Amino acid sequence: MDNSSLHTALSRIYPPDRLLTNPAQLTPYESDALTSFRARPKAVVIATSQSEVIQTVRLCHQLGVPFVARGSGTSLSGGSLPCADGLVIALNRLNRIIRLDPHERLAVVEPGVVNLEVSRAAAPFGLYFAPDPSSQPVCTIGGNLAFNSGGAHCLKYGMTSNHVLALKVVLPDGEVIELGSESLESTGPDLVGLFVGSEGLFGIALEVTLRLIPKPEAYKTVLAAYRSLGKAGDTVAQIVACGLLPGAIEIMDNLAIQAAEAAVQAGYPLDAQGLLVVELDGETRIVEAEFEQLMEVIHASGAYAVHVARDEADRQRIWKGRKSAFSAVGRLSPDYIVQDGVVPRSRLGEALVEIQRLSAAYDLRVANVFHAGDGNLHPLILFDGRQSGALERAEQLAGEILHLCVRFGGSITGEHGIGMEKRNFLPVMFSEADLQVMQALHRAIDPDQIANRGKMFPA
Amino acid sequence: MPLENVTVTRYNEIQEVIRSSSRLAPRGAGSKTALQTTLSSVTTLNVSDLRGVLAYQPQEFTFTALAGTPLAEIERLLAENGQYLPFDPPLVGRGATLGGTVAAGLSGPGRYRYGGIRDFILGLRFIDGHGKVVRAGGKVVKNAAGFDLPKLMVGSLGRLGVMLELTFKVFPLPPSYGTLRSEFQALSAALDAMLHLGRLPLDIAALELIPHANGAALYIRLAGDQQILPSRLNRLRAILGLKDDEILAGQTEHDFWQEQKEFTWIEAAHTLVKVPVTPRRVVALDKQLAAHGAARRYSAGANLAWVAWPGDSSTLDHMLEEQGLSALAVLGANGQVRLGRQVGAAFEARVKQALDPAGKWLAL
Structure with a gap:
């Protein structure tokens, strides 16, 4: 597929100001909040309607061009890193709150709606959307959904997945489907539950029905x-x-x-x-x-x-x-890596001692911020990327922390997702048989692997 | 291997049965009678001997148990440590197992406050259609690694694999409960009161509606510190401007919610059907159900109708299909299990194909 025919096809869907192809326009999309990974996409399209997204996905499917859906690009796991030979579908402007029903306590939103905007819209009714990732003033619901984002209130209120009722989705082959309903209850396998947290590998959510809850008194x-x-x-x-x-x-x-x-x-x-x-x-x-x-x-x-x-x-x-x-940690150091491992709460102390030991051994400062109620660690490994080998050492240290979390019976990610960053660590947590089942599911939904190609599974 | 009912305890035995059988259906305690298969061509894989709690650390708010473990055993152990499963698993008194409750995807009245069974499952080990032992999810309260197969198994009816071990999140057990029962002259008035309460910043443990010939009763359950329960209940009365109401406490209160969880209000000859709904659809649905002589109760803030269906389920199937509602038969004679409109059937078929390409488990 040469660039010009892709551009020609895209220009039938998008006006020039929403089809970005020149290098200066593409640069801001080369990475997300995990800046150590970069890739320049072939093009970026800025969708403003569900129909544009559907047409684009169908075109990608037809041409075999990989695509990455992107909201505000706040992923800390490289979840919205572009494919060098692919397309970025920017969804920020697909940001309508389609319906907010205070009686049934739900909001139907498009994926580009910013997390905090949902709570703002619900506030006059005394309601709010519970998941509160730190990036909530900018991150979008589509990204929250793809990575099952958490926040500071997960032990009591759960993650994004616990607040999504229904979805309208365009699958990687362009088929548009609905999952779930407006009820809190469902029958049959929990397909909404499977879709949330699938890191963009199952396609793009076009409409998301969110559960709202009363704001605490x-x-x-x-x-x-x-x-x-x-x-x-x-x-x-x-x-x-x-x-x-x-x-x-x-x-x-x-x-x-x-x-x-x-x-x-x-x-x-x-x-x-x-x-x-x-x-x-x-x-x-x-x-x-x-x-x-x-x-x-x-x-x-x-x-x-x-x-x-x-x-x-x-x-x-x-x-x-x-x-x-x-x-804020960015003020202390030119570069840093945020980790997101989980350990059993009772082993937090041990894990911190071990992280301090590793920090000394690698001669890298590590700041710790964590959701202690969940055992969810966020060690921030500080380094200076201008020093040769510093990034590699920081990554090595990060890797040791992930191994430690698995050894302690925890997880390599509590809420940031695997993305690009931790894909080679998935086998640390799961066996070959475990991964085979996940990959079989992936193939069943996206045989050509065009949706967010390269994420989650080991390279 | 001849087609007979096999009771298995060890994973390799289960794997062997799976490899040597062409079509299987897992079975726990058999408490959900409508979900049992009676097809002679299907091997029943009885996993009720696969029982016991494997790990429980109260300070972690998690436990891992074998799928065939009776919930009664789990609830007892949790209560001894001041904890509970907040989604109030139903049919515990009939012997319901942890795995069976996941497979059927059932939650009781408590799901109103903190979420349903899908919100408390953290991880599992299961055997897929290839006979391979697979682990998914985690054993800690927070985890976002890999596809969320534990949630997928909720409601899977044992048709995507056989569950072996399950890990759940638990919460501190409330020290006491109190319930306010209020009578309304019409179901719609009770619904309005319920919706009003639902938007207020109140910690309500459960909210259920029972329609009857002269209107409907609304049951509002509060949980927490015994000392402040009376003032909280009075506040509810004031908010609703209630006159005709009653406070249930102690054993009476316990017994009422027990009846809700155990479905003792259902006539034995009827089929108990779970119908997910939304409050707005309740009045229209209720009228139709009443016309067919079906007893019904609305749970989880009218997000769920429990229906005791007296006749042939195909009538109900059509009725729900027309209303765009789905349903699951839970108790009663074996017949059609999934009723009404199935959302996401094409996606579900792809998932089924991926996990069970040879069709070892029953069709979804």
Whole structure:
């Protein structure tokens, strides 16, 4: 397939301003938030209607051209990295909220709708969309769906998958299908469940029916500072042991605290070695009762400073620090890799000690931010890409952390997905037989492997 | 191997049976009578001896158990450690197993608060149509590696493979419960009250509707600290402006929800059918069901109708097809299992072909 005939065919679907082919236009699409991977696509098309997406997929199928669907490009696993010989279908402008039904508590949206926009639209009805990845002011629902995005509130509220009711999808061969329904319940195999988190390998979602839930009546957000990271970790175990189910339990280490504080002045204590953020949410009476219980645990936990969010603005400030931690770490180092492994919660302490040991051995600084309630680690490995071999060393260290997570009985990814970055680690977690079944499914849906080619499975 | 019912306990025995049989159907405790196959050409693979909890660490909020483990055993173990399965698995009293509940894709009243069985399954080991042992998902509460086969198995009716081990997420068990029952003169009024409650920032554990000849009863269940339950229940009454209501507590309360989970309200000769719905469709559906003499109860904030169908299921099949609803027969005489409109059938067929190319398991 030569470039000019592809362009000719695409120009029948897209006006010139939405068909990008010259190098200067393509450069911004060469990578996503995982900038160490780059590839220049043949072209980028900016779709504004479902019909354009369907026509484009059909054309790709006909011509055997691989395509990558892209929202805001916030993937941390290289999930929307283009194929060098393929097309990028940009979906940001396919961003209508088609319907919002407060009675049935659902929203039907197109894939380019930004995560936070759903909650904004639902707010007048006292509802919101629960999954809250740190990138929620920019990341899109299509990307959340493809990578089963999480956030800080997953233990209690689940991931994206737990909030998707139905889908309209264009499969890689151009067939348009519907999955699921508006009901919370279903019959037959859970096909929506299978589609969510399939990393774009099963095609492109054109319409997504999301479940909305009532915004909690009250929040209590507590910051507790510790002289050691281990103490912060032990407190998580104690909170869980007393029967509480907080909406979020987060931990940051000193390096992450420094970075976040420098970036957004969240009011974090700069000398803390471990900072615990615990948030209770729910009915006011319940939260009040649970808060007493939580404070008993925290006061006995050896925290040297405790701060309770005074009001919603204070609460938002605390969360802003946490949610900007990744980008804030960029101030400390020219480059960094974010990892997303999961370990059993009770082994968090051990995992952190091991990460510190690896950090020393590789002579690379590692900042730690994690969803402690889920055992979901986010070690940020800092390096200077201008130094020869630095990226390779950082990647090696990242790989060791992934091995460690699997050895501890966890997972190589909690919420960022496998994408490009971890595809060679999938066999660390799964056997040959396990992978064969997944690949058989992949072949059944996309025999030519044109949808997000090269992701998830080992090269 | 002759066509006989085989009870297996070890994985290699199961693999052997799968390789040597042309068509199989797994069976647990057989609690969901309508889902049993009576076809003489099908080997029943009885996995009810595949039982026991393999791993349980309360502080992790997870356990792994063999698929044939009775839920009663699991619920007992969890309760001893102050935990539970928040989706309230049904038919536990009839011996329902963990694997059978996944295969049928059933959740009870508690699914309203934190989600259904699909939202709590984390990982599994199963044997596919090639006879290979396959693992998918994980054993930790959060995992996004690979395709989500654990969710795919929910509702798969044992027709995509036989489940061996399952890992689930669990939550802390609420210390106490209280239920407010309120009578409405029309189902639509009860639905309106229910929808109103559903949008308020209240932690409601379960929300069920029972229509009857003179209207409908709305049951609102709250869970949590015993001391604040009375004030929370009073708040509900105030919100709804209730006069004709009753608070259920203690054993009475427990018994009511037990009846909901065990379907003791169904006549033995009737077929229990699960029909996913949305609140908006309930009134029209209810009218039709009533006209056919079917008893029915609406669960999970009217996202699910449990229907006791008195007659031939083909009538119900047509009726649901017309309304664009799907359904699953759960209890009763063996007959048509999946009723009404099947969404995503073409995609499902591709999935089936990939996992079971030789058609070892029954057709979906």
